[in-house]
Structures are given as C-alpha cells and as structure tokens.
Amino acid sequence: MIVHIEKCHKCGxxxxxxxxxxxxxNDVMLxxxxxxxxxxxxxKICPVxxxxMEGKK
Ligand code: SF4
Ligand code: SF4
Incomplete structure (x- = not known):
C-alpha cells in the first residue's frame, strides 16, 4: 500500500x-x-x- 501522507488529514x-x-x-504516518x-x-473510503494500492489506480 502506498500512502500519500501529504494528502491525508488523519480523519481515521x-x-x-x-x-x-x-x-x-499515528501523529506522522499511516x-x-x-x-x-x-x-x-x-x-475507496478515503475522502481525499x-x-x-500498488499495481492498481
Ligand atoms: S481515510 Fe482519512 S486517515 Fe485514512 S488516509 Fe484518508 S484522509 Fe488519511
Ligand atoms: S481495508 Fe483492506 S486493503 Fe485496506 S488495509 Fe485493510 S485489509 Fe488492507
């Protein structure tokens, strides 16, 4: 899994x-x-x- 942490607003x-x-x-990373x-x-659920997922767009 790849996280674009700069987009994530940590909504949970x-x-x-x-x-x-x-x-x-956590405070800095998913x-x-x-x-x-x-x-x-x-x-799918992430609003931003x-x-x-590697290999999928
Ligand atoms: S659902 Fe919320 S906490 Fe999870 S990656 Fe997206 S913005 Fe970040
Ligand atoms: S929701 Fe599915 S794809 Fe996402 S971390 Fe959990 S098991 Fe993996």
Whole structure:
C-alpha cells in the first residue's frame, strides 16, 4: 500500500473501514501491517484519495 501522507488529514475513516484491523494511524504516518489482504476498502473510503494500492489506480 502506498500512502500519500501529504494528502491525508488523519480523519481515521480508513482505520475504521479495515476489516483486518491492519491500519495504524499515528501523529506522522499511516501504517499497514501484514494482516492486510488488499481488499481495497480503505482506498475507496478515503475522502481525499490518500491511499493507493500498488499495481492498481
Ligand atoms: S486493503 Fe483492506 S485489509 Fe488492507 S488495509 Fe485496506 S481495508 Fe485493510
Ligand atoms: S481515510 Fe484518508 S484522509 Fe482519512 S486517515 Fe485514512 S488516509 Fe488519511
């Protein structure tokens, strides 16, 4: 997963959307752990398009 952190305003929507609890948001960064199964929910839910999946636009 690629995060465009400069776009992210840390609303937390992606964290809540992840069925795998794979997203962590801290003060500076959005991180993904190995539980991510690339379902794409977080990509769709982000209001500013800050999350991108490698190989998909
Ligand atoms: S792609 Fe799916 S599993 Fe992976 S972090 Fe996003 S919502 Fe969670
Ligand atoms: S949904 Fe988008 S803007 Fe909100 S915290 Fe996640 S990446 Fe950042």
């Amino acid at each position: 929507a992606c964290v809540g959307s992840c069925p795998q609890n794979a997203i962590y948001l 991180e993904f752990n190995e539980n991510c199964n690339r379902c794409g929910r977080c990509v 398009g800050a999350i991108e």
